[in-house]
Amino acid sequence: MSDAMEWQQDVGRDLMASTGDRLALLVRGEGASVWDADGRRYLDFLAGIAVNSLGHAHPVFVDALARQAATLAHVSNYFATPPQLELAARLKRLAGTGPEGRVYFGNSGAEANEAAFKLARLHGGADRPRILSLRDAFHGRTMGTLALTGKPYMQEPFAPMTPGVEHIDTTIEALEAALDDRVAALFVEPIKGEAGVIDLPEGFLSAARELTSRHGALLIVDEIQTGAGRTGEWFAFQRDGITPDAITVAKGIGGGFPIGALITFGAASELFYPGTHGSTFGGNALGTAVASAVLAEIEDAGLVANAAARGAQLREVIDGLDSSLVEQCRGAGLLIGIGLRHPVAKAVVAAAQEHGLIVNAANDTTIRLAPPLTIGDVEVDEFADLFAQALRTVESALLLDADATDDIHTEEPA
């Protein structure tokens, strides 16, 4: 199995071609480290795309999963279970919904956003057919959430989309122009993760709150990538001091167990009524027990503050890199986008992997970092060292390339 060609052939033969090439065959993890089938260790600064909040094989995660598996795994939503009620109460407290808030559980980010889409339709009825979301925002790949996702190239092969969704520019002027009394909801991704870790303009979320309130539309914040402490707040919207009508969460709350949730505030909590939505696995005892334990550990170990502090430290490291490739840092806490001056993000990812570091190319000019929230000085230092090596590898390749093919080269050299 450890033969490189062999596992890649298996991938090509047995797995659906909907995803691109796999970068490695990973067999084991511990903390911020993962190992491939040849025993090579990597520093994991992607954490399963902002999912493994506690890193790999954290004892709290392992214990909660094992204990619940040996107690009660699944009963369907004809019944309630203690872990489900505990997690709902915890999420309400951390999101600050107050007593009137409510939680719907699904199994993924897309399912959380599907529930939010249906919430928007229940609110809108026939009088409010319009749903707004932001150009370039990512909200999922199911047919409902794909309509919300503002990326025409993803939608095109699957047209026609679910009707009613309009994508607007991420400016306060565009918000002002688009909102009227026929809008049911506005979806906002507080940092556009998949688009390249793009921050919202200053004051955007407050303006969105003000305008949606004025026109009676719901403000739904997609915290699937930004939630669970990653940005140095429990949820990114809390930085702006606003109260949304709903948020969606997934990725980091389960720490590696698939779970998602829609959390409502105020009157939006009364929109769903019996029979309007459901999922066989949603809110099952395994997932909710693990998520509860993961969130409790984030709280007890002070990992939200750690995300803010390590994020600031990483930003300093990146700003201090003597590299002609790095242009700027975006994002917040431990969701960081490193903007590059040249479209070489994939080459940087490959070079980093060669040096034993896993990072992600969010697009051609952005390296995304989303390490576990548990990282400390050791991991920050190791990252600094490995990432600098990767950048140097790519820089020399670019220079060689430029020297060798001066007149036929099409890409701008460094």
Ligand SMILES: *Cc1c(COP(=O)(O)O)cnc(C)c1O
């Ligand atoms: C990942 C993500 C989703 C989709 O979540 P899945 O679990 O992949 O379905 C939706 N919105 C945002 C902002 C995300 O980052």
